[in-house]
Amino acid sequence: MQIFEQMMRRSHEQVVYCNEESAGLRAIIAIHDTTLGPALGGVRMYPYATEEDALLDVLRLSKGMTYKASVAGLNLGGGKAVIIADPRKDKNEVLLRAFGRFVETLGGRYITAEDVGTNVADMEYVLAETSHVVGISVTQGGSGDPSPVTAYGVWKGIQATAHAKFGRDDLEGLRIAIQGLGKVGYHLARHLVQSGAQVTACDIDAARAKAVGEELGIEIVAPETIFDVPCDIFSPCAMGGVINDETLERLQCAAIAGAANNQIAEERHGRLLEEKGILYAPDFVINAGGLINVYCEMDGYNRDRALRMCDTIYDKLLEVFRIAASDDALTTHDAAQLAARRRIEAVRRLRSL
Ligand code: NAD
Numbered sequence: 001m002q003i004f005e006q007m008m009r010r011s012h013e014q015v016v017y018c019n020e021e022s023a024g025l026r027a028i029i030a031i032h033d034t035t036l037g038p039a040l041g042g043v044r045m046y047p048y049a050t051e052e053d054a055l056l057d058v059l060r061l062s063k064g065m066t067y068k069a070s071v072a073g074l075n076l077g078g079g080k081a082v083i084i085a086d087p088r089k090d091k092n093e094v095l096l097r098a099f100g101r102f103v104e105t106l107g108g109r110y111i112t113a114e115d116v117g118t119n120v121a122d123m124e125y126v127l128a129e130t131s132h133v134v135g136i137s138v139t140q141g142g143s144g145d146p147s148p149v150t151a152y153g154v155w156k157g158i159q160a161t162a163h164a165k166f167g168r169d170d171l172e173g174l175r176i177a178i179q180g181l182g183k184v185g186y187h188l189a190r191h192l193v194q195s196g197a198q199v200t201a202c203d204i205d206a207a208r209a210k211a212v213g214e215e216l217g218i219e220i221v222a223p224e225t226i227f228d229v230p231c232d233i234f235s236p237c238a239m240g241g242v243i244n245d246e247t248l249e250r251l252q253c254a255a256i257a258g259a260a261n262n263q264i265a266e267e268r269h270g271r272l273l274e275e276k277g278i279l280y281a282p283d284f285v286i287n288a289g290g291l292i293n294v295y296c297e298m299d300g301y302n303r304d305r306a307l308r309m310c311d312t313i314y315d316k317l318l319e320v321f322r323i324a325a326s327d328d329a330l331t332t333h334d335a336a337q338l339a340a341r342r343r344i345e346a347v348r349r350l351r352s353l
Contacts, residue, residue: 001052010063023098028054030062031110032078035344038108039079041065042115047086058082064284070340071316072288074295079110087117093125100129108132113294134294143297146290151187153289153310154259157281160317161257165279172196175231180238181212184259189216202226227251236260243269257281270331282336285317
């Protein structure tokens with residue numbers, strides 16, 4: 001594979017291959033764009049079938065982080081790291097510390113955090129070797145689990161979506177279907193119930209779904225039927241790729257607004273949503289609360305500040321909807337990317353003064 005060609009295709013600044021044989025570490029760190037600030041993004045641990053798969057994943061994810069940070073108005077660039085290993089078998093202190101030493105060599109150009117396959121406890125090993133890590137535990141002076149803050153931001157984003165689609169901010173009586181009652185979905189459901197919404201939800205963990213259903217008094221349906229639930233807003237809070245050819249035939253909602261990353265399977269599905277009259281809140285705008293939360297950790301964590309910054313997701317989404325509405329050629333997903341690029345370009349021009 002031509003690595004420079006892949007980097008140029010997505011305008012990456014730097015790709016770092018990390019090899020520490022004694023620790024069994026094989027990792028790739030990708031720094032996409034540092035115009036707005038240091039590149040921040042989690043480290044994913046996954047047993048990629050090939051090095052090529054790992055490289056393509058880290059390039060794609062790091063670019064997404066640039067856009068997410070930019071739209072959220074943060075002074076951060078986009079980066080990501082992948083460790084080619086199985087978190088169930090290969091994860092240990094030495095491996096994570098070895099990764100931390102490579103992060104340290106970048107002198108703060110890249111800041112790491114937890115991601116799929118790593119967790120808050122793992123970041124404490126990374127912290128032993130570098131200060132360029134966020135998302136560490138509250139007991140270590142960090143911000144801990146970001147999920148409640150992410151859920152708060154998604155709740156604000158659902159209010160903005162209701163405003164744009166139904167001309168109202170209050171969620172009283174709105175029918176909202178949530179896919180996934182995990183760390184984010186649970187807190188989101190709680191906010192929605194408190195707002196008077198009529199929530200239907202599911203989770204493949206049947207025991208968890210039942211317990212949350214009883215606690216919050218919400219309707220629980222089988223996971224395979226969630227796409228068929230007639231509702232005002234569908235909120236994907238489980239995995240990516242849920243908006244695809246098959247589900248588009250089934251969805252009976254007026255809008256989609258949820259926490260899951262990479263909800264649209266392919267870019268063309270954004271256009272198909274629009275053709276069906278379904279308003280889509282771009283995932284990387286509405287789910288920025290987790291990133292905002294770790295950003296706030298960088299100069300002394302304050303939960304209230306993180307929540308106030310999440311309030312701005314409301315206005316950011318309305319701006320994205322406005323840009324999309326002003327140009328027929330743009331989906332809301334395109335509009336969000338455009339808003340991200342515009343801010344980066346404006347700051348880049350400023351630097352040249
Ligand atoms: P989680 O693992 O705690 O929860 C996901 C839940 O979805 C689990 O309970 C799981 O059983 C359920 N699930 C999986 N597949 C399902 C299916 N097909 N149908 C129904 N339920 C299913 O994860 P989370 O932290 O709550 O994150 C949820 C989503 O939001 C993920 O896509 C994640 O990448 C994204 N996200 C999370 C954060 C955060 O702060 N945690 C921030 C940004 C984005």
